[in-house]
Amino acid sequence: MGTHDNTDEYGFDTRQVHAGEVDERNHGARITPIYLTAAYRFDSFAQAEDRFTGAEAGQVYSRNLNPTHEVAERRIASLEGGTGAIVVGSGQAAITALLLGLAGAGERIVSTASIYSGTRILFDRTFARLGVAADYVRDPADEAEWERLITAQTKAIFVETIPNPKNDLVDVAAIARIARRHTIPLIVDNTVATPYLIRPIEHGADAVVHSSTKFLTGHGAALSGVIVDGGRFDWAGSTRSYPGLTDPLAAGRSSLVESHGARALEAYLRFGIVNDFGAALSPVNSFLLQQGIETLSLRMAKHLENAEIVAAWLDAHPAVESVDFAGLPTSAYHRIAQERFGGHAGSVFAFTVRGGRDGAERFFDALRLISRMTNIGDVRSMALHPATTTHASFSAEERARLGIGDGLIRLSVGIETAADLIADLDRALAAAAAS
Ligand SMILES: Cc1ncc(COP(=O)(O)O)c(C=O)c1O
Structure with missing residues (x-):
């Protein structure tokens, strides 16, 4: 399969139908096939080794790469204006993988208080048990409150563009300025707005997450989640440390920031955190996600x-x-x-x-x-x-x-x-x- 022409220059409506699609050469299937396979055959001993070390790009196992997923991932990255994306089993899995990829025991996240109740419960119950604490800003427009809550242990700022049920919209650009001042990544849950209404990366967000169960899939049939890498955050230049991104992968090897540049976060999550946690999505669900995005x-x-x-x-x-x-x-x-x-x-x-x-x-x-x-x-x-x-x-x-x-x-x-x-x-x- 060859990849389709670069679609980045097209308008939103064209990209939601075509971005990331592949030219399926075996049978000429026009719609992305559902690749229901857990793993992928290697041509040789050498290829198996190279796929495992990453010396050769390509699938090994569907926990982190699947051809059906890849089309959905490229399409969502294009619509959100990110450098890449990863689909996972649910919105909750996307938030968990991203934030636990950035913060560990003894570290903190600052979030707005009115986020989705399930995310609050995730932070207050499970993250807390793992030693990752969440601090809540009551009035996101009050800069002093952010300043009071951001500490040397804060590893990420988390907001939603349109919180529910109160529809208390958040000004992403204003919060991005605070995040930049502290060199902390700003993570935005864009589930309710979707990239049709706002593209948080254009307003300074560093990564976007979705419960794509919702508007992106659109028809209430299948759960899924997605993480989009904004590609601009300077992980090595932050006053906080992100060792998974900036430390050498092994003695004598480069770090993900060095090897993957603007796609370092995506690589870190795909081959590290998401792969480890195993919150894999069914290709059937990513097929439904693609179909949903088209409209x-x-x-x-x-x-x-x-x-x-x-x-x-x-x-x-x-x-x-x-x-x-x-x-x-x-x-x-x-x-x-x-x-x-x-x-x-x-x-x-x-x-x-x-x-x-x-x-x-x-x-x-x-x-x-x-x-x-x-x-x-x-x-x-x-x-x-x-x-x-x-x-x-x-x-x-x-x-x-x-x-x-x-x-x-x-x-x-x-x-x-x-x-x-x-x-x-x-x-x-x-x-x-x-x-
Ligand atoms: C804004 C928001 N984020 C995340 C989630 C969690 O997504 P999922 O149910 O796909 O795990 C939801 C679910 O309702 C949500 O509304």
Whole structure:
């Protein structure tokens, strides 16, 4: 198989269909085949040795390289503007591999507090047990708070472009300036925004992660995660140490920074951390990921349009106390939406139904079209009550600090006909109001 023409000069819509594709010469298959193979045959004794030492590039075992994955990896790297990418078993696996690749026992991560609840639980439970501590910034716009929390042990800064459920958008460029000042890599979870809305590397991020389970795959069928290497971070020049990247791999050998340059992080994760942890993705899932990405811009345009219609409608509804959506001019995050997200705020947001927990329960149980379920970024619209589900294990004080009230409902707005979504919400809000 020869690689396809370089597609980097094409527009976003063309790259989401063609970037990274291969010209399959055996049969002329136009769609990337699903290479369901655990390992790869060597031509000779010498090739086996060279593949293992890395003297010759090529597959050895599907835990770190697979031809189906490679197409998805090149495509996502192209859309995000990175030097390379790695797909893994889930978004959670992507975050784990990247951050534990950078920080070890006795070291720290500084993160915004309103990140995805599962990531908070990962940090506070499992990372903490391994000796990696997370410090949480409450107001990402407050530089003094970042300065207070960043210490000599801080090895990475972690933020999400569009946190959910509160839709409290983050200004990546402002945080990138803080990260650069301290020579700490900035890792951005771009799951909810997707590269259609914002490309964090263009705003100074050093690596991007996704739960590609969500909008990138798009149809709610398969889990996957991805890590994109921004390629610009100066690992050797940082005031922090990143020995996995900067130390010689063995006596007399070069470091990954020396041998791989702008793709050192990708190499470190692919052949080191991801390979060791073994959070491998099925090629079936990376095939579904590729298929999903091909329509990303079309789906996102409809997700955004529907979310904006639904949020404005909810905002005017008497049974709704408030709407947390940065697309609304009244939102405290509207300026960031306008300056950094082209006036949009994604399609995952929250609103508070009057009547507290009882009102929320009546609303939830009356839904017919909108699915009662966790997950986000599906073509189907979904609703969830965070206080009793995703945030149930948080203390009442922490829920209050995060603004997760008893009447709060999270919506992930799909691509259905907007009027049908509004009719379903209207019926459910009428049920909530009828005590
Ligand atoms: C923003 C964000 N990051 C990461 C994850 C974890 O991804 P996964 O469920 O694919 O492990 C999720 C899942 O909901 C998410 O919403």
